[in-house]
Amino acid sequence: MTLECAYPKTAIISQMSWIKEKDNDKEKIAVFKIPYQLHVESRYKFKVHVSNTTLSNKSLVFSNATEEDTGFYLCSFQTFPHGLWEKRIEVVQSGDFDNHTSLPHMINTKPGENVTFTLSYEPNITVNQVIWKRIRPDRMDFIVCCVNSNMPIYGSDYQDRAKTDCAMNTNNTSVVLWNITASDSGKYHCSYTGANGRNASGWIELNVTGRAAFDYKHHIFFIAGSAALLLLIILAIVVMILHYRIKKRKALKQMKTYYASKTLSGKTGNGIKVNSSTESGTTEDQIYVNCSGFAHRRNMHM
Secondary structure, three states, X not given: OEEOOEOOXXXXXXXXXXXXXXXXXXXXXXXXXXXXXXXXXXXHOOOEEEOOOEOOEOOEEEOOOOHHHOEEEEEEEEXXXXXXXXXXEEEOOOOOOOOOOOOOEEEEEOOOOOEEEEEEOOOOOOEEEEEEEEEOOOOEEEEEEEEOOOOOEEOHHHOOOEEEOOXXXXXXXXXXXXXXXXXXXXXXXXEEEEHHHOEEEEEEEEEEOOOOOOOHHXXXXXXXXXXXXXXXXXXXXXXXXXXXXXXXXXXXHHHHHHHHHHHHHHHHHHOOOOOEEEXXXXXXXXXXXXXXHHHHHHHHHO
8 A cells, every 4th residue: 555645846855754643643654854864663664664756755655554554644744945745645444436326527638738627516405515536446635625615625736736616605616627637537526515414426537638738838938038048148258259359459559568668778778877967966867878979079089
């Protein structure tokens, strides 16, 4: 026997646990501290194990289930930023859940679409409670429950993908399932309880075939976003190339200026330094003369 428990959202999971409810008491079965620390109570150590498919899927697997294992089980995840998430599962004795005598209403759909299940009430009946379930060969999945027009109570696996209106003053009850997948194929059951004990129920069989419809809007947005991202990358590359070229030109200009000034100082470096004095004080003036001309004039005087 396998009790499935998978966290349906994307979050950081710190811990998960399995607990069995006994009357007003709770009995720990297993505690799993992500990612590796698993503790199973001694009473269940050789009876159960926790699947390690993914961090968000920690189903409880019984090796030898007996009548003693019937009852309510609570699976819980401690997550960030969503906090505590719980799923309650009831285990009953083996039996055929699919023992209905009336023919189910057939609904055909494709993956990715939304589907609406509807059940009409009997005439002139006051409805107090409505329950929608999915019936599998080995278990029942609770979808939603409405009691006396109060807010709907959704099952853990359907909190983010089912919608119903609990108004009891209408002639029917309906529930919408969003984003249908192939795994949703199967039988669904609705039961309602009316005043004076008048009860009724109905069956719906969902058949999911074909491929998901092509979402043109989604692909258009994806293509437009990709094109915008590509344009930004091209602009960034162009800006980097221009910046590199400008920087290179500045470096070449500075290098030319440096060599030009060095060449000029080299040409004037062969002069003779002469000191001169003035009446107000001694100052040092730099006077440069042509050495060759000076030597020639000296020879003439001699």
